[in-house]
Amino acid sequence: MHGTLEKGGLFAHVSLPSFLQADDIATAGHLNLWRLHGVLTKSKIIVCYVPCDPTGGTFLDYDKMMAGRFSFMASVKTRLYKDYYRIRDIPTTPSLRVTHNLSYVGNSSLSTTLTLNCSDSGKVFANSTYQAVVIDAATRLPAPLPDWWKKKFEWAIIGNKPLFIERIVSRAGSFTYDAKIPWTDLDLFKHINYTAYIRYCYDCAFDAIVNGAYPTFKDRNRLNRVSGIDMSFSRECFPNDILNIATWEDPNDPSTLRFDMTVRGQDAF
Template sequence: MRFVRCQSVQFTPAYHEQVEFPGRAVRFEAKIIFVGKTSYIYETKMFDRDTDKELANRRIQVVSINKETRRPKPLPDWAIEQYSHLTSLPRPAVVQPFDLSDVKPAFVYPVTVPPSDIDLNMHTNQSQYVRYCFNCAAAGAKRGAYSIISGDLLDYDLRSVDLLYQKESQEGDTLRIESWEDIREPDTIKFQVKKGDDNILQCKMSFHIPSVPDIEKAKL
């Protein structure tokens, strides 16, 4: 059994240009870049096949899990042997928890986990939390909860998404998606997903926020 501990996705301006003009070919490169005792880090890159420009990059940390205890366990010997050349490398930076001591949520969005969001590990699939947080941000932007984004969330280009998985949730659980802005990161919305008093996930979304000259130029 394997659980995702965290993942980070970066989008370049070229990615958003590609989205605006669909139909161009892309290629992917994927490889394991680090192997530890209980986890490994996997990197995927997307390129424009014609220009070879990098469009997006994702790093994901996957942890080997004991099915009974649902706690980390050592990777199998064959994996350590096969990827021994990656075990002595410096560990790449991974997503770390952010401080919640002075947080005052600007917008809260409730979610009840439906059966369709459950995966083979009998918990909410890691990809669903991205959707929950996007829906929270979209609803909050429409209600004027944030200063950096407002109206239609699709009007803003995403620069990066970081996710840190803290605990599990299951079908029927009621989740509370808390969101706020951080003055130390003025282009960013942060999220804390909670189930009762338990912290389930932290997410950080950063946007390409246009400057005033960019906005005026776009009007021409």
């Protein structure tokens, strides 16, 4: 991967010359969604922390703004398009590109939107919006965004609407599944990386299907054609935590599965 900047760091692009690897492919031959989000996260690290131009610039001066801080993922909204599931059918793996732009700035939070497309044809495979809360590394409490940073970049926001994912509460009679968090899901910020929760949802859903817990969602292969994921996080989780996961089929939309996670009796996801 390598990153480039446009308009003084207001936009960033990351080229992905070799996107597909063995671990990226699910048993049905489709791309694992947690691996996709892992790739998107790596692209964010590259443009935010690795110099992307001769002056040493990064996307939105992110490395300078985050000095002494880290981010907690508050919400994620991802949409996948038909061509995403056709990548594996292309004879030659296409060169892909991730484009980053700023989409919201709050007091201590910001959103960025990432678009994954084909470098040659321009086809859009997926887009994902991430809203993160900036956390003081010492206190692990929310920290306000620096005034100098807001003045420099606030004008370039596209959309300027916070990403709000409504909190849902598990229904009576929901299927339950417990997951012990492994150490391998720990990230650089010393908490569980958000991509791992996608895998926990899949594990829970597979178990629910095997046990006939969903009224109409019976075919496991449908989990390989997901068109969207909405996630909201309320607290950090750590290795050896036990996640208590509840899942149910949305009564108003049987194609939608809902998940609720708690840890130590408190809401987590």
